Structure formats: structure tokens, C-alpha cells
Amino acid sequence: MGDRAKKPRRGNVAQAKLPSKTCAVCGRPFRWRKKWARDWGNVKFCSDGCRRRGGPAADAGAA
Numbered sequence: 001m002g003d004r005a006k007k008p009r010r011g012n013v014a015q016a017k018l019p020s021k022t023c024a025v026c027g028r029p030f031r032w033r034k035k036w037a038r039d040w041g042n043v044k045f046c047s048d049g050c051r052r053r054g055g056p057a058a059d060a061g062a063a
């Protein structure tokens, strides 16, 4: 059997590779999540809570 390439050491190597963004609401950095795999390009908020706050543009007013 041939020798395979060295495997990465244990650790957060996988996480380090993940892309990251800054939340548009709280300004905190957050990393790629699997649930955003399809929509990562449109993700602007770190959580649903921030997403609600941010919403589609500033729409603060009588609804």
C-alpha cells in the first residue's frame, strides 16, 4: 500500500479554513456555518436575532 499524504494534525484546522464575515448589526465576526452553505453570499448577520434587527434595509417605522 502506498503512503498517503500526511493528514492535518488535530485541532481547529477545519475551522481556520472557514470563511468569516462581520455581522452588519452587532459588528461581531462570525464564521461560516453549514446552514448557510447555500446562502453564504447573502449572509450578513451572525444570528437570526441580528437578522431581524437588521432586516431588509433600515425599515423603522409604522408597518
Ligand SMILES: [Zn+2]
Binding pocket: 023, 024, 025, 026, 027, 028, 045, 046, 047, 050
Ligand atoms: Zn450579530
